Amino acid sequence: MALKSLKKKRRVQVIALAAVALIVSTALIGYAMRDGINLFRSPTQVTEAPPASNEVFRIGGLVEEGSLIRGAGQEIRFNVTDGGATVPVVFAGVLPDLFAENQGMVGTGRYVDGVFEASEILAKHDENYMPKEVVDALKEQGVYQEHGDQDS
Template identity: 70%
Template sequence: MKGLKKQRRIQVIALAFVALAVSVGLIGYAMRDGINFFRSPAQVVSDPPRAGEVFRLGGLVEEGSLVRGQGETVSFAVTDGAAKVAVTYTGVLPDLFAEGQGVVAMGEMTGGTFTASEILAKHDETYMPAEVIDALKEQGTYVDPAAAGG
């Protein structure tokens, strides 16, 4: 009787472990397309993404690069000081989108140009995503607005 209870307990524990492993595997499989990695322009140039890979590109909108096309299509360059990536976007830009400001765009590389499906809005004119700040600091081009008097 005692050995049967012990064997049953081991079976239940083993079954729970297998169920946990299967559920973690299914969650990982379901999220594989939902995870969008952040990259700076220098990272995109040095290690180009694979075809069809959706990721976030962040940096500063390069001064003088904004060109409005037909309709709602715009093109501009995103830079981190070390490299720049050409971007095209069709849609309504956030109100605070401007040259020289931080931007995060989600999309994929198409023929050497980043085709954005979404331009992420900023909270205010001084907001910059932490990933962009980190990338700019890594390049040595980040200027803290508080220290610069802005």
């Protein structure tokens, strides 16, 4: 009789230990991924509900024509727009080769004091290759037009 209760007690201990290990591993995975999850926002969403200055997120849209300013050193300033709102962007680094005015871009960074401080900039030459979120935001504002295959 004592042997059966010992087996039962051991089984309960193993199940409890496995449950604790599962909870701890889930918590560690969530903690590790907290910085890896970057939400996407359009310029309109950023201006309507500005995120906290410590929140890292992605912003995308078109580089506004006439807004590109190359400063001293590697600092670049420009505006990104979705047709409904415009957000100023500052970036210190080397821009991708395909980066240009009136072209699509996606930036990762923080929104501090009304300026998006980008840590990374991605650019595409043709709107056909823009991320789905950017296309949806531009369509929502009535700015995006479908393009056929064309060389630009």
